[in-house]
Amino acid sequence: MTAQELLRYRNEPYRQELIAGRLREMEPSGFLHGQVTSWVGHLLLEHVSAHGLGVVVGAETGFVLARDPDTVRAPDAAFVRAERVTAGGLPETYWPGPPDLAVEVLSPNDRREDVEAKALDWLAAGTRAVVTLDPRQHTATLYRSPTDIRALRSDELLDLDPELPGFCVGVTELFG
Numbered sequence: 069m070t071a072q073e074l075l076r077y078r079n080e081p082y083r084q085e086l087i088a089g090r091l092r093e094m095e096p097s098g099f100l101h102g103q104v105t106s107w108v109g110h111l112l113l114e115h116v117s118a119h120g121l122g123v124v125v126g127a128e129t130g131f132v133l134a135r136d137p138d139t140v141r142a143p144d145a146a147f148v149r150a151e152r153v154t155a156g157g158l159p160e161t162y163w164p165g166p167p168d169l170a171v172e173v174l175s176p177n178d179r180r181e182d183v184e185a186k187a188l189d190w191l192a193a194g195t196r197a198v199v200t201l202d203p204r205q206h207t208a209t210l211y212r213s214p215t216d217i218r219a220l221r222s223d224e225l226l227d228l229d230p231e232l233p234g235f236c237v238g239v240t241e242l243f244g
Contacts, residue, residue, distance in 0.1 A: 071138040074130075075161055083128055089137030097127075101144075101175045104203045107244040108171055109145040115235050122150040122168070123158070130162035133193035141189065143170035147232055166195040169231055173201045187211045197231040201242055208239045 074086045082093040105127050113124040125146050133139040146167035170190045187198040198211040206222040220239050228235040
């Protein structure tokens with residue numbers, strides 16, 4: 069399957085991603101996942117808008133990470149720097165490349181190793197930082213490279229500078 073075919077594909081209520089040309093369908097997320105995803109998107113949007121840093125997108129926005137075979141992944145929230153947006157404008161289809169920041173929120177049926185593998189896939193595609201959030205444990209993990217991975221407890225700060233300039237928030241605040 070190609071990215072263009074995925075764009076036209078519908079199989080409700082499942083969410084889809086494309087990994088090396090193969091369709092991957094996922095069940096709809098739970099309510100807690102949705103609440104955390106919305107809250108994190110809100111925090112990112114407030115900061116990015118206040119400082120004119122770029123664009124924040126919500127869950128299920130597709131990013132083309134590879135071609136032939138195509139890979140289209142969708143984070144729970146993402147940030148793209150302003151200079152990357154103004155160069156090409158906002159596409160109606162998937163974003164052509166990785167986001168600068170991807171946020172993944174663990175769902176009840178997610179396996180931690182699968183979420184870590186997805187975080188590493190984001191980095192391999194060129195994403196500058198990935199944050200995974202565990203709503204049950206109120207913890208965050210910050211990935212800047214395959215060897216720069218930092219687990220953060222609820223009483224610590226998540227500092228995304230320089231990937232998202234000036235964004236520093238207590239981990240516990242990420243969960244609303």
